[in-house]
Each structure stands twice: as structure tokens, then as C-alpha cells.
Amino acid sequence: MRNILIAVAAATVAFPAAAHDHHGDPGLEVSEERLRADMDTIVGFGTRHTLSSQTDPERGIGAAVNWALAEFGRIGDACDDCLEVLPVGRIVEADGRRIPQDTLVRNAVAIQRGTERPDEVIIVQAHYDSRVTDPLNGTDDAPGANDDGSGSVMVLEAARILSQRDYPSTIIYALVTGEEQGLYGAGILADWVGEQGMTVKAVLNNDMIGNSCGSDGFCDAEHVRVFSEGLRADSTEELRARQRRFGGENDSPGRNLSRWLNDVAEDYPNGMQVRQIWRTDRMGRGGDQIPFLDRGYPAVRVTVAVEDYEHQHQDLRVEDGITYGDTVDELDWTYxxxxxxxNLRALDRLARAPMPPSLDANGIVRTDTVLTWNGVEGASTYVVMARRTNEPEWTQDVAIVNYETSSGTRPITPMTEREHSFVSPLRGDDWIFGIQACGSTPNSCSPFSSAVPGGAFYPLDVDNAD
Incomplete structure (x- = not known):
């Protein structure tokens, strides 16, 4: 139960009851039949190893990427060419480790441009390549059903469903390769997004979302794990010094994206729930969210609640009565x-939500806290919340500031054209403050950004970053 604090500054503040309008829920349109059909096609390429054939028309990574590009094209045909389909890739030079010779790493990408803020993007991605036990074996069969055919078929299904709707922000659907060789495809895509001048609101990296039981027999069919970094990967010595003094260890944009995903899941109590894991990835492991984090973009990894290591990165074989291999028959289709x-529910909300504002909190030598933020395009309402410094989740309502006279609240006068201010009676030393921006449609509120060093949803080298 949230404790509600009504505070009045330059606006009348009210706390309406939360309204969860599930009309038009895109999650209800997900088709298990289509997921199965796409999976059959994908594993039918035999192997999708990054070092496999680029030219064979039926087997290997070349044929697999060509099919994905064609499938994105067919999806675009069904929405009056609403998708821009392109292979984002480059030649990766031999690295002496998992790229033994110069290799083409090619991603299949489809872009659904936003109708109002086309440079503000959400990326949903999965890695398309597969492998067996030897990471350099590009010839043996590597079905890669769960790792990561499962994420790949979800991305295709998301494109089919969401491309039938218009969104203010841009959605990028990406099947990246080179993950098993060193996260190369995701790095190429992250660089490309930066070169296009895009503002990245969120990256949902889905890597293994198709099985519910682990190697030890423990099963959890009710949760996915969401991994998020604490300290920003693009941090600087100056930022770390400021965080030591003012906090921010638990308030990276990725961490707040994880909190937001948990809230989305809780709106659907009969749906998949989120178990937040507050580390960048699994112990000693990595994923395609990392290249985006390295460049300062908010990103999380969505993955199974428990892993089955006998059906992950394994040669197809039976040994001591145990069947190994990442095959379709090991998938949990309901899961x-x-x-x-x-994923679709989250993408739908993110694509309708404005960009999270950047918030500043000044409580130095005072018994209250002055909160200031710059307005963001597409926002009609700002929600300010707080939490005790030792609390994990946003618990304290501070203010709902609404600029629409039709809502019944009195619009405030901004300090400048873009800058707004609000005074909270909470003492700044004892609380961490966060803000989200909401659009004009139901369930269109952004993740929170935190009023701490490094809490803004922008790379640190961007002018309007924290």
C-alpha cells in the first residue's frame, strides 16, 4: 500500500485511482501456432552459427538471415509498407578468439517509424545465431531452439501484431547475429542507432524465453528474470565520485526500466510475472544488452526463470542416458x-509513452526538496514519486502534475518554456526522487528516471544528460 502525500506547489495536486484499461491488449493477439511455425522454419536451417555458410540457400546463417529479412518484408506488406527492412551489418575482423577469420556479421532489422517522435526509439531484439559445444563449430547441427530461437520468434510475432497499430515513437525489431562469438551483432546495431541520431528509450533483449524447467528439475513457469545493471557502464570518474556523495548506485536507467517492467507484469496478475535480478547478467555470462549499456542506452535482459544447461550450448547426443541439445521438443510453448x-504489453506502452524526463532534486540545507525538470515532448502529465534510500521500489506518491485543464486540475505556469518546478516537503537527505512522463492515452507512462547522478535516460555524453 502506497502512503499518499498531498503536496501543493504551483499546481493543484490530486491522486486519482490507477486505471488499467486493457482494451486492445496486444498480448492477447499472440499466436502459439505462429510461434511454432516460425520456430520450425528457423531450426530448419540446420545451424545458424555465425561462422556457417553465408551463401548456401537452405542451410546456415546466410539463408537464415535472408529468410528473416523476407519475413519482415512480408509483415511490412500487411501494414502498407509500414516497416523499413534492412540488413545492418559489417565485416568483423578476425579477433584471435571466436572470429578466426574476417566474417560478415549481418543483422535482420525492421523499423516501424513513430508518427510523432520518430527519432525516439524502443528496440526489441533477440540473437539469431546458434552454437553447439565448441563455439567455433560452424558445421554441425545447432537448432538453437531456446537459445535463441525463442526470442527470435517472439520478435517476429511482435512485429506482426504491433505493426498493425500506430505509435508516437519508433519500434525497432532486430534479430542480431554474432552473439555467441562476442556480442558483435548487437554492437554493430548499437553503433548504427547512434549514427542515425536516435534517442533510445529502452532496449528489451530477449535471450532464452522458451523453457520453464532447469537442469536440476526445478521448474518456474510463472516468472521471467529481468537483469539490469546498477552502476552505469558508461560511467566516468567524475560521475562515480558524485555517486559516492549523492547516491545513484541503484538507479541506473536500466534498473528503473526493470522496475517498470515489473509494474507492467503486475497489472496482469494472471500473466507472466517478473523476477528482478539486480546484476547486469548471469554470473560469468553475457548478453546483447551489454553493448547498448556500454554506449549509455537503457537496456535489460529478459530470460527464463531457471536455465537448463543440458539443452544449451550442447552437441546433439545421448550420453549416460541423458539427451543433450537445444531442440524444439524441449520447449515449453505455454511459457x-x-x-x-x-513483451508486447511492454512494447505497446513504451511506444506510446513519452521519454522519461531528467529530474533534479535540491534538498541541501533545507527541510524540503525543490524538484525541477525539463518538459518532454508528448507528455501531458508528470508523476513524481520517492522511496527511502534503503527501499528497492518507488513507494511514496509525491505529486501528479497535470497540464490539461480538462483533467480538473489547474495547469501550472512553467518557470521557462521547458523547465518546471515543484517543492516537496520530504527531506532530500532521506529520500530518492523519481519522475515519469505520461501521454494522453491510458497506460502510456514512461519508466521513472531518478534524481541522482547518472539517473537520466540518456548517454552521459549527450548535452541534456545528467
């Missing part, structure tokens, strides 16, 4: 469908 539904 994959529910994980896909969660």
Missing part, C-alpha cells in the same frame, strides 16, 4: 507464449 505477451 514462451506468456513471455511473448509480456
Amino acid at each position: 514462451l507464449t506468456r513471455a511473448s505477451q509480456l
Whole structure:
């Protein structure tokens, strides 16, 4: 139960009851039949190893990427060419480790341009390549059903469903390769997004979302894990010094994106729920969210609640009575469908939500806290919340500032054309403050950004970053 604090500054503040309008829920449109059909096609390429054939028309990574590009094209045909489809890639030079010779790393990408803020993007991605035990084996069969055919079929299904709707922000659907060789495809895509001058609101990296039982027999069909970094990967010595003094260890944009995903899941109590894991990735492991984090973009990894290591990165074989290999028959289709539904619900909200504002909190030598932020395009309402410094989640309502006279609240006068201010009676030493921006449609509120060093949803080298 949230404790409600009504504070009045330059606006009349009210706390309306939360309204969860599930009309038009895109999650309900997810088709297990389509997921299965796409999976059959994908594993039918035999191997999708990054070092496999680029030219064979039926087998290997070249044929697989060509099919994905064609499938994105067919999806675009069904929405009056609403998708821009392109292979984002480059030649990766031999690295002496998992790229033994110069290799083409090619991603299949489809872009659904936003109708109002086309340079503000959400990326949903999965890695398309597969492998067996030896990371350099590009010839043996590597079905890669769960790792990461499961994420790949979800991305295709998301494109089919969401491309039938218009959104203010841009959605990028990406099947990246080179993950098993060193996260190369995601790095190429992250660089390309930066070169296009895009503002990245969120990256949802889905890597293994298709099984519910682990190697030890423990099963959890009710949760996905969401991994998020604490300290920003693009941090600087100056930022770390400021965080030591003012906080921010638990308030990276990725961490707040994780909190937001948990809230989205809780709006659907019968749907897939989120178990937040507050580390960048699994112990000693990595994923395609990392290249985006390295460049300062908000990103999380969505993955199974428990892992089955006998059916991950394994040669196809039976040994001591145990069957190894990442095959279709090991998938939990109900689990994959529910994980896909969660992704579509989150993407739908993110694409309608404005960009999270940057918030500043000044409580130095005072008994209250002055909160200031710059307005963001597409926002009609700002929600300010707080939490005790030792609390994990936003618990304290501070203010709802609404600029629409039709809402019944009195619009405030901005300090400048873009800058707004609000005074909270909460003492700044004891609380961490966050703000989200909401659009004009139901369930269109952004993740929170935190009023701490490094809390803004922008790379640190961007002019309007924290």
C-alpha cells in the first residue's frame, strides 16, 4: 500500500485511482501456432552459427538471415509498407578468439517509424545465431531452439501484431547475429542507432524465453528474470565520485526500466510475472544488452526463470542416458507464449509513452526538496514519486502534475518554456526522487528516471544528460 502525500506547489495536486484499461491488449493477439511455425522454419536451417555458410540457400546463417529479412518484408506488406527492412551489418575482423577469420556479421532489422517522435526509439531484439559445444563449430547441427530461437520468434510475432497499430515513437525489431562469438551483432546495431541520431528509450533483449524447467528439475513457469545493471557502464570518474556523495548506485536507467517492467507484469496478475535480478547478467555470462549499456542506452535482459544447461550450448547426443541439445521438443510453448505477451504489453506502452524526463532534486540545507525538470515532448502529465534510500521500489506518491485543464486540475505556469518546478516537503537527505512522463492515452507512462547522478535516460555524453 502506497502512503499518499498531498503536496501543493504551483499546481493543484490530486491522486486519482490507477486505471488499467486493457482494451486492445496486444498480448492477447499472440499466436502459439505462429510461434511454432516460425520456430520450425528457423531450426530448419540446420545451424545458424555465425561462422556457417553465408551463401548456401537452405542451410546456415546466410539463408537464415535472408529468410528473416523476407519475413519482415512480408509483415511490412500487411501494414502498407509500414516497416523499413534492412540488413545492418559489417565485416568483423578476425579477433584471435571466436572470429578466426574476417566474417560478415549481418543483422535482420525492421523499423516501424513513430508518427510523432520518430527519432525516439524502443528496440526489441533477440540473437539469431546458434552454437553447439565448441563455439567455433560452424558445421554441425545447432537448432538453437531456446537459445535463441525463442526470442527470435517472439520478435517476429511482435512485429506482426504491433505493426498493425500506430505509435508516437519508433519500434525497432532486430534479430542480431554474432552473439555467441562476442556480442558483435548487437554492437554493430548499437553503433548504427547512434549514427542515425536516435534517442533510445529502452532496449528489451530477449535471450532464452522458451523453457520453464532447469537442469536440476526445478521448474518456474510463472516468472521471467529481468537483469539490469546498477552502476552505469558508461560511467566516468567524475560521475562515480558524485555517486559516492549523492547516491545513484541503484538507479541506473536500466534498473528503473526493470522496475517498470515489473509494474507492467503486475497489472496482469494472471500473466507472466517478473523476477528482478539486480546484476547486469548471469554470473560469468553475457548478453546483447551489454553493448547498448556500454554506449549509455537503457537496456535489460529478459530470460527464463531457471536455465537448463543440458539443452544449451550442447552437441546433439545421448550420453549416460541423458539427451543433450537445444531442440524444439524441449520447449515449453505455454511459457514462451506468456513471455511473448509480456513483451508486447511492454512494447505497446513504451511506444506510446513519452521519454522519461531528467529530474533534479535540491534538498541541501533545507527541510524540503525543490524538484525541477525539463518538459518532454508528448507528455501531458508528470508523476513524481520517492522511496527511502534503503527501499528497492518507488513507494511514496509525491505529486501528479497535470497540464490539461480538462483533467480538473489547474495547469501550472512553467518557470521557462521547458523547465518546471515543484517543492516537496520530504527531506532530500532521506529520500530518492523519481519522475515519469505520461501521454494522453491510458497506460502510456514512461519508466521513472531518478534524481541522482547518472539517473537520466540518456548517454552521459549527450548535452541534456545528467
